[in-house]
Amino acid sequence: MSRPLLLEGGHVVDPSTTRDGSADVLVVDGRIEAVESDLVGPDDADRLSVEGLVVAPGLIDVHVHLREPGGEHKETIRTGAQAAAAGGFTTVWAMPNTDPPLDDPAAVGFVRQEARRWARRGEGGARVSPVGAASKGLAGEQMTEIGGLVDAGAVAVTDDGRPISDPALMRRLLEYTQTFGIPVLQHAEDMRLTAGGVMNEGSVATELGLRGIPSASEAAVVARDVLLAELTGGHLHIQHLSTCESVDLVAAARARGARVTTELTPHHLVLTETAVRDYRTEAKMNPPLRTEIDRTALRTALIDGVIDMIATDHAPHHYEEKEREFDDAPFGVVGLETAFAICHQDLVVSGDMTLPALVDRMSCIPARTMGIDGGTLRPGSPADIVVLDPDARWTIDPERFLSKSRNTPFAGFEVTGRVKRTIVAGETRYEDSA
Template sequence: EPGREEDETIATGVASAIAGGVTSVACMPNTEPALDSQSSAEFVVQQARRANLANVFPIGAITKGRQGNELSEMGGLVQGGAVAFTDDGTPVSSAEVMRRAMEYARGLGKAILSHSEDLELTKGGVMHEGAVSVRLGLKGMPSAAEEIMVYREIALAEISGAHVHILHVSTAGSVDLIRNGQKKGIRVTGEACPHHLTLTDESLRTFDTNYKMAPPLRTQADIEALIDGLKDGTLSVLATDHAPHALEKKTREFDQAPNGIIGLETFLPISIQALIEPGHLDWPRMLGMMTIAPAQVLGIDRGTLTPGAVADVTVIDPDVEWTIDPTRFKSKSRNCPFGGWKVRGRAEIVMVGGDIKQRKSPFA
């Protein structure tokens, strides 16, 4: 919303967030029309206030209509409540346009969030390019398609002095590029998503469209590199990349089905399974990547429990065991690859601005 309300509305999206223990969401501008003006950002803020559940911070489009040609009304977007800029869902193919966007964003004190993908290399691709795609006879999307654009964004951040944040990092090469950029003092940060930490391209053998996403599921070696990146701080943020699609869209032929999965209501337990249970991260580190770090990237006054901070609080039962059932989700969509998984950890009490929005435990 706006547009494609059959997939998700702002009201169902924030309900899904609260169910997953998420008190604040930053929504992407890949709407119809795109969030490329002050009024469009204000609309999202107003709809979120009506829903009165999770905080919603709009991310403004970098270019008008997300077409990659003309810069959006970046100053107006900030006045309307936008906290960063991206054309997420598609990259900004023109390096010159992206350079100018970074320069404007730096002047506004906002980050550029990059969906790093070379569309010429991924055209027609439906999964990761590798041994599995060859065996399945499916056109792949090579790791290089992501890494080429990550390299470009880091180079542009260096000459512009802007802060660029790489969304949904999926390859070992991207992690290395971000790490090297940080060593040079370039303002680049990156994030990982739970599905890229737990699932590989082997899942596509079933031709289940719930495993179809962009960037695609990669290899076990990529998973290990992402985890190493989280452990050494190269990747500072954990994010959901929540991308709802109605059932009638996800049940199309595999090559016609849209990319993306929902992630808000599985964010916590899948992250626990991927990072806490194997001992890769401890609780403070993981929770910081879900709260403090994304708030810092976006420059918003959220994510901490310091005295005087906004009382956005999630109380977690780390030991409760449950089975993921997407039919019971608050999200309007059901495109989840984790249905039937037995997991541990759940948000029991969720407060936003000091008001309790969810209370699952009868003893709380």
């Protein structure tokens, strides 16, 4: 075991214990030992001054694509976990739409073991938890053997990248997953309404001569699935909400007692369809960026708690793939290394959200609602910690990403708030060199 670690003189922000003030944090054997003022700590402890910095529970992202196996030219489990740590994340959930997909226990086990293997070799980053496929081959027809996937380490099921289209399959998933206490993650999209669309349907799509995706493509599936969550009592988690209609449907279903949680991406929080102008493929994602009305509704829903958490939908693509014509370029943007700063700049610097509330939505709430061991600095918990400098100003430069891919819509953005150090199980997995 590594030596004890004492973080001295920091400002501790931990919404799970309602702590928001100066305190030292002592880590022993990979766990939080104590959070108190003027801790002395054992003689052999490594001491680290974090004066002027914020110490918070490590961030958690329940929606990332690490591309391995099959897409290692875009990202690997090693580079994805390291990019996550650079973004302040201590746990990420890896989506199963790899090649082959994570639809059997061996594939799920591989992802988990691979992340642990790199960590043992001193090249680890965030903890990586695999999400199993909901259907065999992600084909949307036959349910996977969920018990076997859970035994191999799957923490949820989804067909993300694609929707679970068949309502009878969704019903059975919401019933069956309750045995294992895991959520069903839904990429809500009616592919028949999307019909080859590449951006939001509306005036900007018309101006650019691009085929649009209507809001109803998402909202129609949200409407159906919240009813199924209500019917079954299962835990439905709707990924990357993008429309104001979806927000209203979720709020109404929750008011009726449905077990529905939701996430918002940093790009849907701050960007609209106008970012696509000049055929910028780095703003091409699915669901697409929508209108200012949608963006404002999503932002308000996050602040009010109708949207539970931030998730990045980190979707690395190779430069050459994103350089294609807009119609042919793949959907998706990277997000792990910019999420905290983008959200902090937009929500906290503006004064619309407190820093503790943001930490809640990026750490404590995902942990609590998804059953993740983390998201707290309570003694006895895993020592998964992020050290932040809320005052540091910097400019986003994709060339500095640890991710293998650079497809971000935020290049050149001026932001305030920076990750200084990320600690997983008491071990520093990332340290800012700037």
